[in-house]
Amino acid sequence: MGPAAGVRTRAAALAALIALGVTAAPAFPAPPFFGRHRRESPSKGSTAAGLTTVPSILPLGQVWQVDLDHDFAAPPGFDDLQAYVPETDGHLVAYVLVNGHQRWAIDLPTDTTPAAGGGLVYVATRDAVVAVAADDGHEVWRQPVGGPMAQPLTFDTGWLIGGTRGGEIWAWRARDGHLLWHVSVGAPLSAPATLGGDRLYVPLANGELLSLGLQTGRRVWTDRLGGPPTQVLPLDSRLFVGSTDKYFYALKTGDGTQDWRWRTGADIVGAAVVDEKRVYFVSLDNLLRALDRHSGTLQWQAPLPVRPSSGPQLAGDQAIVTGVYPPVMPVFQLTDGKRTGTLQLSGELVGPPHVMPWGFTLGPTLIVSTRSLGQPARLLALARALDPALRPLTALPGKTLTGY
Numbered sequence: 001m002g003p004a005a006g007v008r009t010r011a012a013a014l015a016a017l018i019a020l021g022v023t024a025a026p027a028f029p030a031p032p033f034f035g036r037h038r039r040e041s042p043s044k045g046s047t048a049a050g051l052t053t054v055p056s057i058l059p060l061g062q063v064w065q066v067d068l069d070h071d072f073a074a075p076p077g078f079d080d081l082q083a084y085v086p087e088t089d090g091h092l093v094a095y096v097l098v099n100g101h102q103r104w105a106i107d108l109p110t111d112t113t114p115a116a117g118g119g120l121v122y123v124a125t126r127d128a129v130v131a132v133a134a135d136d137g138h139e140v141w142r143q144p145v146g147g148p149m150a151q152p153l154t155f156d157t158g159w160l161i162g163g164t165r166g167g168e169i170w171a172w173r174a175r176d177g178h179l180l181w182h183v184s185v186g187a188p189l190s191a192p193a194t195l196g197g198d199r200l201y202v203p204l205a206n207g208e209l210l211s212l213g214l215q216t217g218r219r220v221w222t223d224r225l226g227g228p229p230t231q232v233l234p235l236d237s238r239l240f241v242g243s244t245d246k247y248f249y250a251l252k253t254g255d256g257t258q259d260w261r262w263r264t265g266a267d268i269v270g271a272a273v274v275d276e277k278r279v280y281f282v283s284l285d286n287l288l289r290a291l292d293r294h295s296g297t298l299q300w301q302a303p304l305p306v307r308p309s310s311g312p313q314l315a316g317d318q319a320i321v322t323g324v325y326p327p328v329m330p331v332f333q334l335t336d337g338k339r340t341g342t343l344q345l346s347g348e349l350v351g352p353p354h355v356m357p358w359g360f361t362l363g364p365t366l367i368v369s370t371r372s373l374g375q376p377a378r379l380l381a382l383a384r385a386l387d388p389a390l391r392p393l394t395a396l397p398g399k400t401l402t403g404y
Helices: 012-021
Strands: 046-048 060-067 082-086 091-096 102-107 115-117 120-124 128-133 139-144 154-156 159-163 168-173 178-184 194-196 199-203 208-213 219-224 238-242 247-252 258-263 268-274 278-283 287-292 298-303 313-315 318-320 328-333 339-344 354-356 365-372 375-384
Touching (some): 091 120, 115 154, 128 159, 154 194, 199 238, 238 278, 247 268, 247 278, 313 354
Antiparallel strands (some): 082 091, 091 102, 115 120, 120 128, 128 139, 159 168, 168 178, 194 199, 199 208, 208 219, 238 247, 247 258, 287 298, 313 318, 318 328, 328 339, 354 365
């Protein structure tokens, strides 16, 4: 498979900034130490666990665009440096986030989003989990699992978690594929598993939410919701989770008892996000809601111009929501829910954008995946536009410059 065609730069000033900072493919860090996982609640000035507050995302301009040789087989996976794109011809292709250049392409068919971290990329095939090196794509380890995964793999601080459609949960040491434990839970995952402290939170298609001991896989508690749970957002003392029963829940992490819940007009979609004061989530009644993260009191709600397909994402002091149709991403102010703009796209979103907190220019950068009839599938980088735009310097006081 040759280099991907169609890499184009639309903003000369942004491209110049990128070129100044990139002279070679970036080095990859060594895999992190494998040990006890701990997730703290967001600290002051953060918008989600591990995400630092950054400037407003608007207005946006295009930094680069890649036209893929084939359509997306699944939404891309990401680490800090690259995007990993499963294509329908069976290739997995790595693109450098700073400039859109193709790093490598290997033959590794998958229909689920890869996970990445610790210098490796983790790919679920029909009957195995394969880890390849992020720097060149060579295979590092492979472990059979006996069937396809029900949801994308979860990588977090040296752990790799997967759940098969047959209702088995597997936990590996990510750096070498050593199997730590696997258990049967009786139903497939309804959303990816989530690590929090010394627990693994497992949402199941039968409506159960399990808390498992991370080191052993043993069940700590079970809570049955009114429908399949969404992906869990765990903090220190409570976790947030939605369900298809039209409720959004805050549960105590210690024993799974209900702290509070909020009723919506339709099913909850995707995972919630939090900042210091509020928790944000979307539901199929086409509303974005912000609740007090401690009491569950409604702070504001905002109508969506799109049917949401995933949970909201935070970028700077704003929330972004992605949907099925039309191909737009509305942006909302976190303080009051006021819509500050709408990002119009030329094709259908394949998955939610990847938000890079600082990106390459003046603020967060979005990596967006789209497809449209009669057009190639595309990977784009959007960053805050320079306003006013940079122009060539043609004169200094008392002197005219030549060569422009």
